[in-house]
Amino acid sequence: MSAPGQTAGLSVFTDPLIRELGVSRTEVSTSYLIGTLIGAAVLPLTGRALDRWGVRRMAMVIGLAFAVFLVGLSLAGEIFGLTAGFVGVRMAGQGALSLAATTVVARSITHRRGLALGIASGIGSGGISLVPVFVESLIAASDIHVAWRVEAIAVAAIVIPVAFFLPRHQTPVAKTDQVGTGPGEQSWSLPEAASTGMFWVIASGLAASGMLSTALAFHQVAVLGEQGLTATEAAANFLPQTITGIAATLITGALSDRIAPKYGVTIAMITLTAALLLLPTVQPGWTAIVYGLVLGAAGGSLRGIEAAAYVRYYGTANIGVIRGVATGMNLASTAFGPLLLALGHDVAGNYTTPVLLFAVLPAGVAVVSVFARPPRHPSLSR
Numbered sequence: 001m002s003a004p005g006q007t008a009g010l011s012v013f014t015d016p017l018i019r020e021l022g023v024s025r026t027e028v029s030t031s032y033l034i035g036t037l038i039g040a041a042v043l044p045l046t047g048r049a050l051d052r053w054g055v056r057r058m059a060m061v062i063g064l065a066f067a068v069f070l071v072g073l074s075l076a077g078e079i080f081g082l083t084a085g086f087v088g089v090r091m092a093g094q095g096a097l098s099l100a101a102t103t104v105v106a107r108s109i110t111h112r113r114g115l116a117l118g119i120a121s122g123i124g125s126g127g128i129s130l131v132p133v134f135v136e137s138l139i140a141a142s143d144i145h146v147a148w149r150v151e152a153i154a155v156a157a158i159v160i161p162v163a164f165f166l167p168r169h170q171t172p173v174a175k176t177d178q179v180g181t182g183p184g185e186q187s188w189s190l191p192e193a194a195s196t197g198m199f200w201v202i203a204s205g206l207a208a209s210g211m212l213s214t215a216l217a218f219h220q221v222a223v224l225g226e227q228g229l230t231a232t233e234a235a236a237n238f239l240p241q242t243i244t245g246i247a248a249t250l251i252t253g254a255l256s257d258r259i260a261p262k263y264g265v266t267i268a269m270i271t272l273t274a275a276l277l278l279l280p281t282v283q284p285g286w287t288a289i290v291y292g293l294v295l296g297a298a299g300g301s302l303r304g305i306e307a308a309a310y311v312r313y314y315g316t317a318n319i320g321v322i323r324g325v326a327t328g329m330n331l332a333s334t335a336f337g338p339l340l341l342a343l344g345h346d347v348a349g350n351y352t353t354p355v356l357l358f359a360v361l362p363a364g365v366a367v368v369s370v371f372a373r374p375p376r377h378p379s380l381s382r
Contacts, residue, residue, distance in 0.1 A: 001063075001097065001127075002098045002101075002128065003128040004131075004148070004155065005089040005090055007094070007213075007214040007218050008128050010032075010218070011217050011218050011219075011221070012235060014218060014219070015221060017082065017144065021077075026342045029341075030339055032086055032218065032335065032339070034083050035084070035085070035087040036090045036332065036334055036335030039087050039088070039089075039091030039094070040328045040329070040331035040335065041328065041332075042328075043096065043325070043327050044321060046091075047320040047321040049320075050100060051318060051320035054168065055107075055166055056163055056164075058100055059166060060160055062092055062096045062100060062159070063097070063158075063160040064160060066159065067152045067153070067156035069089050070088075070151050070152035070155065071152045072085055073086075074145045074146075074148035074152070099327050101120065102121065103319060103320050104166055105117050105120045106307055106319055107316050112257055113311060114304075114308035114312075115250075115254040117308050118250045118253015118256075119253065121303040121304055121307070122246040122247075125245045125299070129241055136235050138150060187315050187317040187318070188317070188375075189318055190318060192378055193314045193318075196313075197373065198313055198373070201265060201368060202261075202262075202326065203329050204365050206327075206333070207329055207332075207333035208362045209268060209269075209298065209302045210334040211337040211340070212276065212358055212361065213298070214334035215341035216337075218337065219338060219341055219345075220235070221235065222351070223341075223351045226350060226351050227282040229282075229288060233288070237288060237291070237292040239292070240289050241299070243293065244294070245299055247300065248299075248301045248304060249301070250304065252301045253308060256304070256312065261305050261308055261313070262370075264304065264309065265369045267301050268298055268301035268302040268305065269363070269366035270363075271298040272362040273363045275291065275297075275298050276356065277356065277359055278291045278294060310323050313375050341354055341358075
């Protein structure tokens with residue numbers, strides 16, 4: 001249900017917005033950037049609220065706010081209103097609701113937690129990836145305003161009732177006698193976690209993946225259109241991304257219970273680099289399908305490992321605020337992706353050149369992740 005605030009859910013609105021509002025692609029990308037950055041700034045506070053008040057209460061608030069923001073976005077008739085709407089839906093959907101969902105799983109399940117997180121993330125990403133096809137049909141049958149209002153009704157009707165079934169809030173009791181997950185896990189504060197290299201390796205992987213995958217998804221119709229695909233074929237490319245996205249999320253989630261989670265970051269970054277390098281070869285047909293499969297695997301790999309990695313290394317006592325900061329950085333990075341790709345297109349005259357240059361980022365994170373050391377709690381150094 002976070003899909004209306006996710007890039008995949010918003011990407012199908014891009015071209016209709018350009019036509020209806022009479023603005024350029026760069027202006028829409030800038031509006032998206034501003035809205036996302038402001039929305040991302042709130043996420044550390046959201047994470048702290050999840051730690052304090054619990055996911056059950058916060059999910060109700062988030063669901064209601066998300067629905068209200070979607071209705072407000074449907075009323076936008078110019079670029080300023082659009083930007084305000086982006087602030088709300090990016091903050092509530094992409095950020096807060098996603099953070100709440102994975103946080104409740106991380107806290108509620110201790111045995112095979114990585115697999116559980118992988119299943120939850122896989123189901124979520126699968127639903128998100130299917131939304132663009134449905135929304136494009138809805139827009140074609142009505143308009144973007146009706147589509148956003150339908151999404152608002154769906155969010156309110158599903159998220160708020162589901163929140164009543166979530167576990168009641170219990171303050172996590174964390175010990176510092178051993179390393180692990182579940183009972184006896186170490187309790188890391190945000191400053192302690194942020195002082196370790198591993199925190200920034202995972203956060204950098206999230207940022208690189210967020211920025212580049214968002215850029216490609218936000219402009220997917222135009223990017224793949226340049227390679228010869230029709231608008232329908234370009235939108236349908238989310239389907240192969242869904243298939244490997246779910247598979248990769250489940251696999252890396254399960255592997256995170258057995259291997260060092262940092263290697264999941266390495267795998268995700270290598271796969272993302274490969275997807276970017278494949279773009280110039282894409283044509284209608286099987287090459288476009290291969291591109292979608294690899295790109296989906298890249299995003300799915302990181303979704304399956306990120307939450308499990310932070311819990312594995314830093315415990316659950318303050319996981320809301322720790323992941324809130326990391327998720328905020330990820331969300332902020334997604335703000336820059338569409339604008340940078342739009343500017344790159346303006347300068348180079350095509351999408352392939354800037355995409356190939358961007359491949360340096362995930363490749364660099366992949367190299368660094370291999371040499372990153374597991375964090376050692378300060379109490380063990382005394």
